[in-house]
Amino acid sequence: MLAIEAASITKIYKGARQAALSDVSLKVEAGRIFTLLGRNGAGKTTFVRVCATQLMPTSGSISVLGYDVAKQAKQIRDLISVVPQEGRPLRALTSWDHVYNWLQIRGEGKQIAKDKTEEILRKLELYEARDRPAMNLSGGMKQKILVAMAMATDAQLLFLDEPTIGLDPMSRRQVWSAINDWKSKGGSILLTTHYMDEAEMLSDYIVIIDRGAVIARGTIQELRRVIPQNIRVDIARDGLDVDALRPYGSVVDTGAGMLRVFTFESAVRELSELALRKNLTFTVSPVTLDDVFVYLAGRGIGDDQNSSD
Amino acid sequence: MCLYTLQEEALEMTRIAVTSMLPVRQAFLIAYMTGVLWLRRNPMSLVFTAISPFSLLFVLFVISGGGYVVPAVVGSLVMALVGYGLALGQDISFYKTEYKVQDVFVASPVSPLTYMMGLALSELLFGLPALIVLTSLVMLFGASVFSIPLLIATILLIWGSMSAMGFFLSSRMLHMRNATQVISFVNVILAILPPVFYSIDRVPDILRPLAYAMPTTHASLILQHIMGKGTPGEWSLGFGFAVLIAYLIGFVALAKTKAIWREN
Ligand SMILES: Nc1ncnc2c1ncn2[C@@H]1O[C@H](COP(=O)(O)OP(=O)(O)OP(=O)(O)O)[C@@H](O)[C@H]1O
Ligand SMILES: [Mg+2]
Numbered sequence: 001m002l003a004i005e006a007a008s009i010t011k012i013y014k015g016a017r018q019a020a021l022s023d024v025s026l027k028v029e030a031g032r033i034f035t036l037l038g039r040n041g042a043g044k045t046t047f048v049r050v051c052a053t054q055l056m057p058t059s060g061s062i063s064v065l066g067y068d069v070a071k072q073a074k075q076i077r078d079l080i081s082v083v084p085q086e087g088r089p090l091r092a093l094t095s096w097d098h099v100y101n102w103l104q105i106r107g108e109g110k111q112i113a114k115d116k117t118e119e120i121l122r123k124l125e126l127y128e129a130r131d132r133p134a135m136n137l138s139g140g141m142k143q144k145i146l147v148a149m150a151m152a153t154d155a156q157l158l159f160l161d162e163p164t165i166g167l168d169p170m171s172r173r174q175v176w177s178a179i180n181d182w183k184s185k186g187g188s189i190l191l192t193t194h195y196m197d198e199a200e201m202l203s204d205y206i207v208i209i210d211r212g213a214v215i216a217r218g219t220i221q222e223l224r225r226v227i228p229q230n231i232r233v234d235i236a237r238d239g240l241d242v243d244a245l246r247p248y249g250s251v252v253d254t255g256a257g258m259l260r261v262f263t264f265e266s267a268v269r270e271l272s273e274l275a276l277r278k279n280l281t282f283t284v285s286p287v288t289l290d291d292v293f294v295y296l297a298g299r300g301i302g303d304d305q306n307s308s309d
Numbered sequence: 310m311c312l313y314t315l316q317e318e319a320l321e322m323t324r325i326a327v328t329s330m331l332p333v334r335q336a337f338l339i340a341y342m343t344g345v346l347w348l349r350r351n352p353m354s355l356v357f358t359a360i361s362p363f364s365l366l367f368v369l370f371v372i373s374g375g376g377y378v379v380p381a382v383v384g385s386l387v388m389a390l391v392g393y394g395l396a397l398g399q400d401i402s403f404y405k406t407e408y409k410v411q412d413v414f415v416a417s418p419v420s421p422l423t424y425m426m427g428l429a430l431s432e433l434l435f436g437l438p439a440l441i442v443l444t445s446l447v448m449l450f451g452a453s454v455f456s457i458p459l460l461i462a463t464i465l466l467i468w469g470s471m472s473a474m475g476f477f478l479s480s481r482m483l484h485m486r487n488a489t490q491v492i493s494f495v496n497v498i499l500a501i502l503p504p505v506f507y508s509i510d511r512v513p514d515i516l517r518p519l520a521y522a523m524p525t526t527h528a529s530l531i532l533q534h535i536m537g538k539g540t541p542g543e544w545s546l547g548f549g550f551a552v553l554i555a556y557l558i559g560f561v562a563l564a565k566t567k568a569i570w571r572e573n
Contacts, residue, residue, distance in 0.1 A: 014573065052416040055572045073571065082416040087409035092350040093342060105338045106418060107331055133350055149413070159416070 081155035339427025384506030394471020398479035473560035
C-alpha cells in the first residue's frame, strides 16, 4: 500500500512569482521512513503541509492513505499526526498537559492516554520534568514536547518537519529510536531534516528537491551512486597544490581547510602516500549522503563547488 | 442471527453516540487546556480580565452621579460579550502564527468549529467573574427571577455569534498586528456607535434602521426590557431575539464555510 501518492503537484503561493513546488510526483510506501531533503526554501515544508491537509495545492493530485487530499481531508485527518516546523508548546502547560490532553482530544480514553503519555515522556526523557511549565524548559525540551504529542498518537502516518532541530546528540537519538519504534509498529513517516547523518541513519527512501522540483530519488545506496567515485579522501590543505590532486578524481574545497578528493579504492594508496610524504593529516571514508547532497543541491545555485573537476 | 444483528446495532449506536459526543468532549478539553490550566498557573490574569469591563461603567456612573446606572450596566455587559468574541479572534491568530497550534489541529480529527468552541469556552471562563458581577447588577437593578432564562439566552446568543465572527475575522488576517487593529475597529462598530450604552431614542429616525441592523442594539434592548425599562413601540422581544438568532446562524455559517482552516 502507498502512504502518499503525489501526481504533478504544483503549489504557487498567492502573490508569489515562483512556484514553491512544481510538478512534483512521488510515492511513499506505507510502513517506511521517507525523507525529503533540500536546501532552505526548496519546498519541503510546503510539500509536507499539502500532504497533511494544511495547505491546498494549486494543481495536481495527492492521495494520502488512499484518500484524496482535496476532497477527503476529513478521512485523512483521522489517520495522521504532525510535528510542524517551528511549532511551540503553550507556555503555561507542562509536557504532561500537552500529551495527555492531546491524546484525549484525539479520542483516547483516560487510562490509555495516561499510559501512552507516560511511555512517550519516558522515551524522550521528559518524564522527570513532566510537572514543569513549558516556559521553564529549554528550547530542545520544548521541541521534544511537540514530538511527543505527535508520536504518542495511534496515527498511521506521521509528518515530521525538522523534528530534531535544536536537540542535543542524546535527545536526537531518543527521537530516532522513537521513530524506529513507530516504524516497527507498521507506521509510516514523512521526515524532513537538514542533518544528513539523521537521514542516512533513518531513511528507507530519500527524495531531494531543489527549488520546488525533484532532482534525485532513491535509497541511500542508489543515491551514493550519483557521485561516480565511491571513496572520499580529505587532505589538509596546507601548501598542497590542488592540481596535484586532480588526476585522482574530482576535488572539492570543504571550506574547513581541507580538500576533498572523490576517487576510487585504487587511488587511495597513492593519495595517502602523497599526504604522508608532505606530513598532512588525511582521512579516508566512503562517500556519504552529505557529499551526495552537496553534489546535487550545490549545483546550479551559482557557486561552482562541484566544477573543479 | 437476530441476536447478532441486534448486538451489531447496539455497537453501531454506541459508536454513533461516542463519535457524536466527541466534538463536545474535544471542545471542553481545548477549553480546559487553554483556559483552566492556564488560569491555574496564572491566576492573576483573571483579575485583569475581570476588571476591564468595568471601566466605562465606572466613568458613566461617576459622571452621571449614579443616575445612569442601568444603561451603563447593560452597555458594559454587551460590550464585555463582544470583547470575548473579539478576544477569541486575537487568541486564534496568536496561536496560529506564534505557536503553530492551528497547524497541529488542522491535521487532526478536530473540526474548525470544535476548535472555535473550545477557545470560545475558554474566553467565557476568563470572563466569568465579570459576567457574574454584571448579571448580578442586572438582577439587582430591576430584573425579576423569571427573566433569568431570557438573560442567559441573550448572553449565549451574543457570545456565540461574536465568537464565530472573531474566528472568521482572525482566520482572514495575515498578521497578528493586523488582527488587533481590525478587532478594535469592529469593537467600535459593534459596541460604541450603536445604542448599546445609550437609549435608541437618541438615534435620529433616519439612522434607526442601521441601529436595528446591529445585533448589539437588540441585546441591549432585551436587557433594558428585562430590567423593566421602556423600549420603543416599534421594537418587540420577539424581533430582538429573531435578529440575535439570525446573527448567530449567519456568523456560525460564515465561520463554518468561509473561515480559513486549511490554507490556500
Ligand atoms: N506562506 C507562504 N507564502 C508565500 N510564500 C511562501 C510561504 N511559505 C513558503 N513560501 C515560499 O515557498 C518556498 C518554499 O518554502 P518552504 O517553507 O516549503 O521551504 P523548505 O524547504 O521547508 O525550507 P526550510 O529548509 O528553510 O524549512 C520558499 O521560496 C518560500 O519563500
Ligand atoms: Mg521547512
